[in-house]
Amino acid sequence: DADVTQTPRNRITKTGKRIMLECSQTKGHDRMYWYRQDPGLGLRLIYYSFDVKDINKGEISDGYSVSRQAQAKFSLSLESAIPNQTALYFCATSDEHNEKLFFGSGTQLSVL
Amino acid sequence: GESVGLHLPTLSVQEGDNSIINCAYSNSASDYFIWYKQESGKGPQFIIDIRSNMDKRQGQRVTVLLNKTVKHLSLQIAATQPGDSAVYFCAENNYGQNFVFGPGTRLSVLP
Numbered sequence: 631d632a633d634v635t636q637t638p639r640n641r642i643t644k645t646g647k648r649i650m651l652e653c654s655q656t657k658g659h660d661r662m663y664w665y666r667q668d669p670g671l672g673l674r675l676i677y678y679s680f681d682v683k684d685i686n687k688g689e690i691s692d693g694y695s696v697s698r699q700a701q702a703k704f705s706l707s708l709e710s711a712i713p714n715q716t717a718l719y720f721c722a723t724s725d726e727h728n729e730k731l732f733f734g735s736g737t738q739l740s741v742l
Numbered sequence: 743g744e745s746v747g748l749h750l751p752t753l754s755v756q757e758g759d760n761s762i763i764n765c766a767y768s769n770s771a772s773d774y775f776i777w778y779k780q781e782s783g784k785g786p787q788f789i790i791d792i793r794s795n796m797d798k799r800q801g802q803r804v805t806v807l808l809n810k811t812v813k814h815l816s817l818q819i820a821a822t823q824p825g826d827s828a829v830y831f832c833a834e835n836n837y838g839q840n841f842v843f844g845p846g847t848r849l850s851v852l853p
Contacts, residue, residue: 663840675841729838730788733786
C-alpha cells in the first residue's frame with residue numbers, strides 16, 4: 631500500500647463547483663503539504679500543516695482552503711473552482727527530523 | 743494523461759551512457775538540496791540529497807555535485823537505463839523553510 635494516498639486520481643469539474651481533494655498517510659509524519667504542478671513550472675506550495683492544530687498558507691493559497699482532520703489526513707478544498715486551477719495536485723509529508731518530502735501519486739484536476 | 747513537463751528542457755542519452763542533469767538554484771543561503779525523479783503518472787520520488795557542507799555525494803549509480811560559488815547543482819546518472827526515463831527536478835531548502843522546486847528536465851533514454 632502507498633504511504634501517501636490521494637483521492638481521487640482524476641477529477642473533471644465545472645467552474646463554480648466546490649471540490650475536495652483528500653490525502654491520507656501511513657508514515658506517521660506530523661507535517662503535511664499540498665502542492666500544485668503546472669507544465670514548465672516547479673511545484674508550488676499551496677498550504678502546509680506541521681501538526682493537527684497548525685495550518686499555514688503557502689505561496690499560492692488564494693482560492694484554496696485546507697482541513698487537517700487528523701495526523702494522517704489533510705484535505706484540500708476549492709470553494710469555487712475556476713479554469714486556472716486546472717493542474718496536477720500533490721500531497722506530501724515529512725517529519726520534523728528529516729526534511730525529505732514524501733509525495734502521493736497526485737490528483738489531476740480539470741476545471742471546465 | 744498528465745500534462746506535466748510539456749515545456750520542459752529535454753536531455754536525450756543513449757542507453758548505457760552517463761547522464762548529467764543540471765540545476766541552478768536561487769538562494770545562496772540554501773543549505774539542503776534534493777533531487778527528485780518523477781515518472782509519468784506518479785508522484786516525485788526521492789533520489790539523493792546533499793547538505794551545503796558537502797560538495798559531492800554518491801548513491802547507487804547516482805552522484806550529486808554542489809557548487810555553492812555559482813549556485814549550481816548537478817545529478818549524474820551512470821550507465822543510464824530505460825527505467826531512468828523521467829522528469830528530474832531539484833529542490834532547495836533554507837534551514838527548515840519550505841522547499842523551492844526547479845521546473846525540471848525530462849530525461850529520455852534512447853535504445
